[in-house]
Amino acid sequence: MSRVLLRQVRPYGAGEPVDVLVEGETIAGTGPAGRFDPADADEVVDGGGAVALPGFVDLHTHLREPGREDAESIGTGSAAAALGGYTAVFAMANTDPVADNAVVVEHVARRGREVGLVDVHPVGAVTVGLAGEKLAELGAMAGSAAQVRVFSDDGKCVHDPLIMRRALEYTSALGGLVAQHAEEPRLTVDAQAHEGPAAARLGLTGWPAPAEESIIARDCLLSGHTGGRLHVCHVSTAGSADILRWWKAKEAGGRVSAEVTPHHLLLTDDRLDGFDPVNKVNPPLRADADVEALRRALADGTVDCVATDHAPHADQDKDCEWAAARPGMLGLQTALGIVVATMVRTGLLDWRGVARVLSERPAEIAGLADQGRPIAEGEPANIVLVDPDAEQTVRSADLASIGRNSPFDGMQLPGRVVATLLRGRITAHEGEVRQ
């Protein structure tokens, strides 16, 4: 059994540094410096006071395989995840072919295991081909070797209320949930940017806030009526936070959860001025007041967690005019830095809170028993070590993804991943992946 000794780390950023001994896949113990003899370990990682957190869990990742391996693959996306501190990711279903059947989800899960850098959980499509017309074989995907529990048509909204109702009913019978991309399509025909002064000035067709908020309100009501579990993807407006706060206060039972992306915590539509498609994303970058409201909603638990919506695109799909460019931005390797910048440095979250929004809550929402666990004896060794003081300049070209579409290129971000451990195995260390 391999033994890895993590020296001088601070679980959840609190207290004096301790040593953590990992044996095989499990945390064998924690104790004051010197309790475990480094000579007995196969590998020693010097934490130097790094914050130790449970490995991050991303409920919303686009890995592009099968179909668009020129933008990302399960191999490159897994590397980006490990480097970003993630030990589990949920791979969205909008691949080509769509992950709307057992064959595709089993393929994605198998590729993820072969790569072995992060647990890759395939998301199953809600409707056949993401077309929104007919429910996909949800039971077959749930019963497959991939054991799908999270279902989503992400990229598209399950806009037909009857289909959404049935999806909530079926997925709850399967012990799963629907992750909704909330976008009323009739309100976003040809939409290019947040409907506000910036879009008006630039002549871009607007994506109005109520297109998101009306679907969230509707789906909360449908969740309440059916007892089905709803997870709201990439919440982007202050009004959405208000609706979630109202519904969560009203409806006991916690059947509705929500995520916010790092980019919606940091960026606004003032980035639109240069017409650089790297800033094009769905839902769009919104206004200052939305960013402020989203940070507060994440801090107070109205929004449960951070999910990256990591959306790599090939150069030819981004290096073109704004209207033709695909929406989406890279996220896996910059998520932590943005959470530190927007939530920790602002005093809105402490490191316990970071563990909650990047690991514990997403693991609970998806029902992962071995993720988001305490850093304690007997627990699975899914751990990330973070240097809280380090600052790094993002270089798109240096990221592990194939796509280069990071809007954070050139930005200085705080918080560096020192090492990531997946079931006791070091998957990333000092910026290098370990295959």
Ligand SMILES: NC(=O)N[C@@H](CC(=O)O)C(=O)O
């Ligand atoms: N977020 C995006 O702008 N794009 C996503 C789809 C999505 O998350 O809706 C993609 O697949 O590229």
Ligand SMILES: [Zn+2]
């Ligand atoms: Zn989406």
Ligand SMILES: [Zn+2]
């Ligand atoms: Zn997405």
